[in-house]
Amino acid sequence: VMQAMPTVRVTGYDADAGVRETADRLQICHDVADSAGAAVIDADLVILCVPVGAMGAVAAEFAADLPADAIVSDVGSCKAEVARALSAALPGATVIPAHPVAGTERSGPEAGFATLFKHRWCIVTPPEGADAAAVERVSEFWRRLGAEVETMAPEHHDRVLAVTSHLPHLIAYTIVGTASDLEEVTQSEVIKYSAGGFRDFTRIAASDPTMWRDVFLTNREAVLEMLQRFSEDLSHLQRAIRWGDGDALFDLFTRTRAVRRSIVEQGQDDDAPDFGRTHE
Ligand SMILES: NC(=O)C1=CN([C@@H]2O[C@H](COP(=O)(O)OP(=O)(O)OC[C@H]3O[C@@H](n4cnc5c(N)ncnc54)[C@H](O)[C@@H]3O)[C@@H](O)[C@H]2O)C=CC1
Numbered sequence: 001v002m003q004a005m006p007t008v009r010v011t012g013y014d015a016d017a018g019v020r021e022t023a024d025r026l027q028i029c030h031d032v033a034d035s036a037g038a039a040v041i042d043a044d045l046v047i048l049c050v051p052v053g054a055m056g057a058v059a060a061e062f063a064a065d066l067p068a069d070a071i072v073s074d075v076g077s078c079k080a081e082v083a084r085a086l087s088a089a090l091p092g093a094t095v096i097p098a099h100p101v102a103g104t105e106r107s108g109p110e111a112g113f114a115t116l117f118k119h120r121w122c123i124v125t126p127p128e129g130a131d132a133a134a135v136e137r138v139s140e141f142w143r144r145l146g147a148e149v150e151t152m153a154p155e156h157h158d159r160v161l162a163v164t165s166h167l168p169h170l171i172a173y174t175i176v177g178t179a180s181d182l183e184e185v186t187q188s189e190v191i192k193y194s195a196g197g198f199r200d201f202t203r204i205a206a207s208d209p210t211m212w213r214d215v216f217l218t219n220r221e222a223v224l225e226m227l228q229r230f231s232e233d234l235s236h237l238q239r240a241i242r243w244g245d246g247d248a249l250f251d252l253f254t255r256t257r258a259v260r261r262s263i264v265e266q267g268q269d270d271d272a273p274d275f276g277r278t279h280e
């Protein structure tokens, strides 16, 4: 933010004193406040960057100090429930939730980098009847960081991200857990022979436990719905393997290869140096 918007004064706050110290040392912000209230006292825009399960409590902590004309936004990975928690904690405030769809398996202040949001999507999910000027200010904030902005209803966001992000993380957590529980395959064999497939899953499964616990508990309904569909499809594949139905396997794998190709054509190839971008 300090690089992209040099005239903006940035104040940060984190409940963890160690994180505040690191943020100060890395000069991520101009000032590091020592309470949530002190951090928002002169703010035009407040962006909450805490696990989704903590959003409501953090908002309640600074509610009394929030300027009447400030805009409150966040970066949470799921939106409908976060929007409810923020509005409940901040009655009368202008709340415009958002989700920059960009990140890595790493967390903490040292995991950030200036180009993180460049050519990535940021999904803004304004509540019904939201102030258009406020939506535009939040959108413009993300555009200045290099993101492309899309607006979406929060419930739709949560269903889309359940299948594109949350379920893949759940699958990665499962398979890495399954492999590490095997009695006849040693831990060192799992590491030694982790060819492409498993290795990619271990990166995702190294993501922050608090963050992802909160995502699954908060986006519960959409995740359970996608998980239901996923397990039906998995059973279908299981049956194809059991009955030697090669055509069923071949047809699915042909269809999925086409999905990958269309992602790569759009410049969203994860393996390309500029991975996951909205376009080249
Ligand atoms: N890591 C990623 O790739 C992405 C994360 N997100 C979302 O961003 C949010 C933050 O995630 P990260 O920055 O990755 O996590 P992080 O772990 O780097 O930062 C979260 C911070 O919140 C602080 N915190 C927790 N409870 C607090 C409280 N009550 N008051 C003040 N501070 C508190 C923690 O001390 C921690 O420093 C989450 O909601 C996550 O879903 C969104 C897009 C990508």
Ligand SMILES: O=C(O)C(=O)Cc1ccc(O)cc1
Pocket (backbone or CB within 6 Å): 076, 077, 100, 101, 102, 103, 104, 105, 165, 204
């Ligand atoms: O590390 C990865 O591959 C990610 O998927 C990062 C990520 C995690 C959570 C989000 O809400 C958005 C992006």
